[in-house]
Structure formats: structure tokens, C-alpha cells
Amino acid sequence: MLEAEACGVAGAAVGHADAWARVRGRLKADLGDEVFSCWFAGMNVEQIEGGTVWLSVPSRFLKTWISTHYRDKLAALWQAEGPAYRKVEVSVRSAMRAKVETPARFAAPEAARPASAPAPRAAVPLRPVADAASARLFDDISSPLDPRYTFENFVEGASNRLALAAARQVADGSASGVKFNPLYIHSSVGQGKTHLLQALTHRLKAEHPEMRVLYLTAEHFMYRFVQSLQTQSALAFKEALRTIDLLVIDDMQFLHGKQIQQEFCHTVNTLIDGARQVIVAADRPPVELETMDERVRSRLSGGLLIEIGAPDAATRRSIIERRIALTAQHMPGFSVPDDVIDFIVRNVTTSGRDLEGAVTRLAGHNQLTGLTLSLTMAETTLKDLIRVTDTRRVKIEDIQRVVSKHYNVSKQDLLSSRRTRSIVWPRQIAMYLAKSLTLRSLPEIGRRFGGRDHTTVLHAVRKVEEMIGSDEALTQEIEVLKRMLEA
Numbered sequence: 001m002l003e004a005e006a007c008g009v010a011g012a013a014v015g016h017a018d019a020w021a022r023v024r025g026r027l028k029a030d031l032g033d034e035v036f037s038c039w040f041a042g043m044n045v046e047q048i049e050g051g052t053v054w055l056s057v058p059s060r061f062l063k064t065w066i067s068t069h070y071r072d073k074l075a076a077l078w079q080a081e082g083p084a085y086r087k088v089e090v091s092v093r094s095a096m097r098a099k100v101e102t103p104a105r106f107a108a109p110e111a112a113r114p115a116s117a118p119a120p121r122a123a124v125p126l127r128p129v130a131d132a133a134s135a136r137l138f139d140d141i142s143s144p145l146d147p148r149y150t151f152e153n154f155v156e157g158a159s160n161r162l163a164l165a166a167a168r169q170v171a172d173g174s175a176s177g178v179k180f181n182p183l184y185i186h187s188s189v190g191q192g193k194t195h196l197l198q199a200l201t202h203r204l205k206a207e208h209p210e211m212r213v214l215y216l217t218a219e220h221f222m223y224r225f226v227q228s229l230q231t232q233s234a235l236a237f238k239e240a241l242r243t244i245d246l247l248v249i250d251d252m253q254f255l256h257g258k259q260i261q262q263e264f265c266h267t268v269n270t271l272i273d274g275a276r277q278v279i280v281a282a283d284r285p286p287v288e289l290e291t292m293d294e295r296v297r298s299r300l301s302g303g304l305l306i307e308i309g310a311p312d313a314a315t316r317r318s319i320i321e322r323r324i325a326l327t328a329q330h331m332p333g334f335s336v337p338d339d340v341i342d343f344i345v346r347n348v349t350t351s352g353r354d355l356e357g358a359v360t361r362l363a364g365h366n367q368l369t370g371l372t373l374s375l376t377m378a379e380t381t382l383k384d385l386i387r388v389t390d391t392r393r394v395k396i397e398d399i400q401r402v403v404s405k406h407y408n409v410s411k412q413d414l415l416s417s418r419r420t421r422s423i424v425w426p427r428q429i430a431m432y433l434a435k436s437l438t439l440r441s442l443p444e445i446g447r448r449f450g451g452r453d454h455t456t457v458l459h460a461v462r463k464v465e466e467m468i469g470s471d472e473a474l475t476q477e478i479e480v481l482k483r484m485l486e487a
């Protein structure tokens with residue numbers, strides 16, 4: 001709070017400080033202590049000039065929220081203090097400091113500003129808050145959206161038909177009510193979950209600008225939450241989250257931390273109980289989110305679960321053709337011979353991301369060498385990708401299933417903290433297989449094996465590698481397991 005003495009100026013400044021104290025007092029009395037401390041505890045008066053009261057807050061989010069919801073009230077309270085206060089302007093503190101060079105907050109006459117300093121922006125006239133403006137507030141905290149991820153650019157196929165239909169229904173029918181809540185889409189990597197989630201977000205923003213839609217990756221959700229704690233605006237952040245119409249959370253498997261998961265759970269409960277839509281995407285079904293709070297898992301399991309599978313040949317071909325057409329827009333004349341397309345369709349079988357990667361590589365090669373694309377060239381250029389594709393085909397859950405069956409232990413035991421040798425050894429073999437047959441990182445494998453640390457996984461991988469070198473029977477056993485998994 002800004003006190004008169006903190007201003008270091010006398011006279012008018014003291015009058016302004018008294019006015020600010022009264023405005024704060026009335027805000028507190030009208031809104032209650034909780035709401036007041038939520039939004040206004042960190043607000044300062046930076047400057048009063050030409051009838052405009054320049055207020056500052058610690059974050060962009062607070063600025064937008066206060067401007068959208070409380071600007072009229074603030075202005076009315078200041079206007080009641082006298083004709084010297086006609087308008088209010090709210091800025092983010094650091095931005096405001098950069099804009100107004102002088103630290104003498106209440107006394108910054110025009111002449112005192114250095115010529116190099118830009119003049120403060122003209123104060124925005126007081127105006128009623130439009131619904132669309134309130135909805136746009138969430139653009140500030142949303143994760144970035146890729147403009148190419150639209151329904152028009154999404155290729156429909158047998159493997160994704162249900163997910164696409166559900167996403168379309170949310171995008172088209174949300175105005176008329178919530179149908180399935182939460183909607184939970186899962187698949188292995190690169191199958192178009194993010195594309196679909198962003199497509200429906202784009203569609204709603206374009207066709208229902210009044211709706212408050214928030215798209216966040218789990219990592220952004222965590223970041224925003226931690227940031228709000230640091231700027232003492234956590235209550236405000238939570239309150240804002242609970243006012244949205246549609247919450248879209250991507251890459252749910254990365255939501256870590258007990259407090260954050262609990263907060264997420266409260267938010268989802270509030271939204272669903274208020275008949276507002278929640279959509280979540282992850283790389284596995286809720287029951288397999290091992291590090292997730294049990295309440296979150298059960299809430300997510302209670303909605304509509306849809307899996308996107310690997311694309312069939314026809315879908316792969318359409319994704320490749322779409323990608324070639326998009327590439328040709330900025331590389332005029334770019335085309336790919338049919339036998340090369342057939343080659344990619346046959347050999348890159350796992351995901352849309354790999355198919356796009358194949359086309360991007362060919363385009364890059366073509367651009368750099370100027371050589372015409374041929375089958376031989378494609379075979380060489382895409383060799384890695386095809387090998388990688390083979391590697392990615394194996395899923396951790398398949399490894400856990402095959403290993404538990406082979407060693408006659410349950411999957412729960414594999415994921416548990418039990419340390420008897422009959423369980424520890426199969427668990428270590430399963431971790432070793434996960435490292436050699438998938439592209440998952442050590443921390444990711446650790447998380448999938450009951451939330452273990454990456455050093456535990458590393459230890460298991462090294463131990464099995466050592467044993468393989470000296471134990472012929474084990475080497476054969478592992479070969480058998482690998483063949484079963486790759487079949």
C-alpha cells in the first residue's frame with residue numbers, strides 16, 4: 001500500500017494519499033475482505049496526472065481481470081473524491097515503471113519527464129464491460145495456439161473418428177449444453193490430440209467469442225499456478241479459473257505436485273458441477289496416470305473416454321497428401337512421386353507426427369540438394385525415421401503386461417514399492433525393455449513404474465545390461481521377450 005510518506009512529496013501528494021486510503025476503505029467495505037485482498041492488496045497508485053489515476057498491479061493477469069471487472073467501480077470511487085480524479089488506468093507494475101521514469105509517484109508534471117521517455121498511454125475512457133472482453137481475458141493466460149491446428153486440416157480416419165466427432169460436438173453444441181463431462185481423449189504420441197483440442201478451441205473462439213474458453217497444457221497450468229502463488233494472486237487465479245465456460249487441458253500426464261493436482265481437482269469439480277465443459281488429453285487412460293492423485297483419476301474416469309489409435313493406411317495416405325499440399329504452399333512446385341508416397345504409407349506407420357516428419361525431411365532434402373525425389377533417396381533419407389518408428393511401436397503398458405505374464409507377477413506388483421527379489425528382478429527387466437524398445441526418457445519410465453526416480457531406472461538398465469553380457473540364458477530370455485513385444 002502506498003502511504004503519503006512513502007511518496008516523499010508533500011501537499012498535493014498527501015491529499016492524493018488520503019483519497020487513495022478512502023477509496024481502498026470503501027472497496028474493502030463494499031467487496032468484503034476476501035475479495036479485496038484477492039484483487040486489490042497488491043495495487044499501488046503510481047501517478048495522478050491530468051485527471052487520470054494511474055494504478056499498478058503485479059501481474060498482467062491481475063491487470064486484465066481488474067480492468068474488465070472493476071474498472072467502473074474504481075472510477076466511480078475515485079470520482080467521488082473530487083474533480084481531480086476523472087479516469088483510472090491500470091498497468092502492470094514493471095511496465096508502468098518503464099513507462100514513467102520518475103519515482104515520485106504523485107508528482108510527475110509533463111515537463112519533468114525526460115524527452116526519451118514515452119508519454120503514458122492515453123487513458124481509456126470508462127466503459128461497460130462487454131462479454132467478449134471478459135472472454136478475451138483468458139487469452140492472456142492461455143497456452144499458445146497453432147493456427148494450423150484446425151478441423152479443416154485434420155484428417156478423419158477410422159482410428160480418430162470418435163474423438164473427432166466428440167470434439168466437433170463440443171465445438172458446435174457447447175452453446176446448447178454439456179453432453180459428456182469430462183471428455184477425455186488419450187493416445188500414444190503424435191496421434192493428433194493437441195491438434196483436435198486446439199481445433200475446437202479455435203472454432204469456439206471464432207464462433208462464440210462471448211464464451212470463456214481456456215486452453216492450457218498441464219505444464220502451463222502448473223506454471224500459472226506457481227506464478228500466481230509468487231505474485232500473491234493465487235486466490236484470484238483460482239477464482240478466475242472457476243468462472244470459465246470451457247477448460248481444455250493438454251498433456252495431462254505432466255501435471256505433477258500434490259497441491260497443484262488438488263487445485264486442478266477443485267477446479268474440475270466446480271466446473272463440472274456448474275455444468276461447464278472440461279476436456280482433457282493425455283498419453284494414457286486415467287487409471288494409468290500413476291502419479292496422479294486418486295481423486296483426480298476417478299473424476300477423470302467418470303466422463304467419456306476416447307482413445308485415438310494408430311492411423312490405418314488410408315488415413316496415413318491422406319495425412320501425407322495434406323502435408324504435401326501444405327508444404328507446396330510455401331515451396332511452389334513441390335511434389336512427391338506416387339511410389340515414394342506408397343513407401344511412406346507402408347513404412348511410417350505409427351503417427352501423424354512421423355508422417356509429417358517424413359514429408360518435411362523430403363522437402364528439406366529436395367530444397368537443399370535440388371535433386372528430384374526418388375524411392376532410393378527416400379529410403380536413405382527416412383532410414384532413421386523408419387527405425388525410430390519401429391522402436392516407438394512398443395508401448396510401456398505392453399511391456400508391463402508381457403513381463404508380468406512371463407514372470408507370473410501382477411502389474412500392481414511391478415508398479416508397487418515391494419522389494420522382494422521375485423518382483424524386483426522382473427521390474428528391472430521391464431524397465432530395461434522400456435528403455436531399449438521405446439523412446440521414453442528415464443524420468444518418464446520412472447513415472448510409469450509407480451512414480452520412481454530416474455536414477456532407479458538407470459540402475460535397473462545398467463544392471464540388466466551387465467547381466468546380459470555374462471549370462472547366456474538371460475540374453476536369450478530377453479530376446480524372446482523382445483520378439484514377443486515387437487511381433
Ligand SMILES: Nc1ncnc2c1ncn2[C@@H]1O[C@H](COP(=O)(O)OP(=O)(O)OP(=O)(O)O)[C@@H](O)[C@H]1O
Pocket residue numbers: 149153154155156160187188189190191192193194195196251282283319351352353354356
Ligand atoms: N489425423 C490427423 N490429421 C492431420 N494431422 C494430424 C493428424 N494426426 C496427427 N496430425 C499431425 O501430427 C502432428 C502431431 O500431432 P499432435 O501434436 O496433435 O499429437 P498429440 O497426440 O498431441 O501428441 P503428443 O502426445 O506428443 O502431444 C501435428 O502436426 C498434427 O497436425
